[in-house]
Amino acid sequence: MLVNMNTLMEDAKKNNYAVGMFTAPTMPFAEAVIEAAEEMNAPVMVGQVESWRQYGDIEKYGPIMADMAKCAKVPVCLHLDHGQSLEYIMRAIRAGYTSVMADFSMLPFEENVEMVKKCVDFCHSVDISVEAMCGKMPSVYELADHPDLDIREYFSKPDELKEFVEATGADAMTVSFGTVHNMKIMQPMLDFELLKELNDATDCSLVMHGSSGVEVGQIKQAIPYGIRKINAYTKLSTAAQPAMLAEMNKSEEPLFFHELLDIAKKAMKKAVEESIKIFGNGYDFSSRVW
Template sequence: MNTKKILKQAQKNKYAVAAFNTYSLETVQAAIAAAEDEQQPVIIALGERYFPTVDIEGFAAMVRAMALKASVPVSLHLDHAYEKESIIRAIQCGFTSVMFDGSKYSLSENIERTKEITEIAHLADVSVEAEIGSMAKGAFSDEEEGDGTLTDPESAKQFVEETDIDFLAAAIGTVHGLYKGEPNIDFNRLKKIRDSVNIPLVLHGGSGTSEDKLKQAIDLGICKINVNTEVSIAAVSFLKSAFETAFKNEEMPHLSTVNAKMEQEMKKTMVKFVRIFSNQVKPVL
């Protein structure tokens, strides 16, 4: 399903949709299973940084096959893309939304580059996310380092009006990864951004953010929340424990068994987030 359609319903009914960063069969299966357990829509996200290790044409075909069988709406999203060629490639193989990250540019250049992407994507009925401001990098993250510049509400208004994007990533103090110290999330800024634009808002950095802060963000207009690091930690922690036990007992577990159990551990973490983001709202699926 087109991500814009999923997020418009979330915006109307004041809940958020989980966008799980995925990079394997197990991560995709865990995300869809978690969404089905909670009967909530889900966004399968693949970052441009994983292109060297993930064949995106094959990945898109795999997600489409799973989405067609799912009992909940599923969309496929390109996360944090910096190159126009990557975005065109994702559109050609069936992604239903793309994110162009032009946050490193000046506002005027970001607007110019994002507008070009929006025009291309909308021709293919693909929705577009973009970002102004930049997120800092926390612990256990594989994201690029940002400078932590927060989104200016007036600039957000200009950016949305001139680019015609479908949803906006707002930098309000969350980080990619886990926080180093106490989170300092600017909810007053989020409220001003929400009052300045009428499109769904996106929060990057769901991992490590407390439930009460996530729900406060949703109440103030956040409709999509990205989650990556906590799922990764759940998987790697399981693998570490499993192999320590195996080596201690001089056993060699089969890879298929390890993958299946790892998927279940990721699913538990994903269910937690889907449940929080739902805000106790059951959408019409």
């Protein structure tokens, strides 16, 4: 069933788990994510990201993904990740998305507040949930280009988070406390002291981006501190290549493209199932009737 993010956050809070949000630039990803969630009988979030719009047309894939979500046996939220313009956020809503991230964290605090407030006002009027971001999160590429950069300068500040949520009415907030985007190898050190202060500063659901390189123990440690949504892409997406290579090396004939896609999808599905299990924080989804 297709739901918005607030429905999922409410249940996650009540049962102390986090919902996985898996970026799906194109259809094989969306199929892998929704099938994995159905197999685990767990709620899930899936959707495209504005910066990769060239890989999948939101007008073309959005309605299909929304339809897949409606047909799913578990609650599925179709969520736009890192929406960075009002124009694209509106396009996502028109395409059938039920939730958006209004990411204006590249702007100064006051302007970020102003843009998110604008989004919240129109989104809430049509039952669309809104995630925003306070503080900044670099990618591993930015860190590589600027080795002297102190990541702590990017971290979210508890007083700003409180003020941001009160001023905008955002439903969930991405917080920066040590994770970075596109991480495959680096081991981040998460600042749990800060995360606790951020959680104490607001009732809003907190979101962790860049979870793929984070150690399982640290992910589980973050959930009781209010992390109710965890974004993952690198882990599922990079699961495809080794699986495809192994099958290609075994075969003497060139494989058909649909066979390659199927191999990739199965590998990604397995990675999503592993993530859902970790984010579930011990919660037993199997007995839930959705």
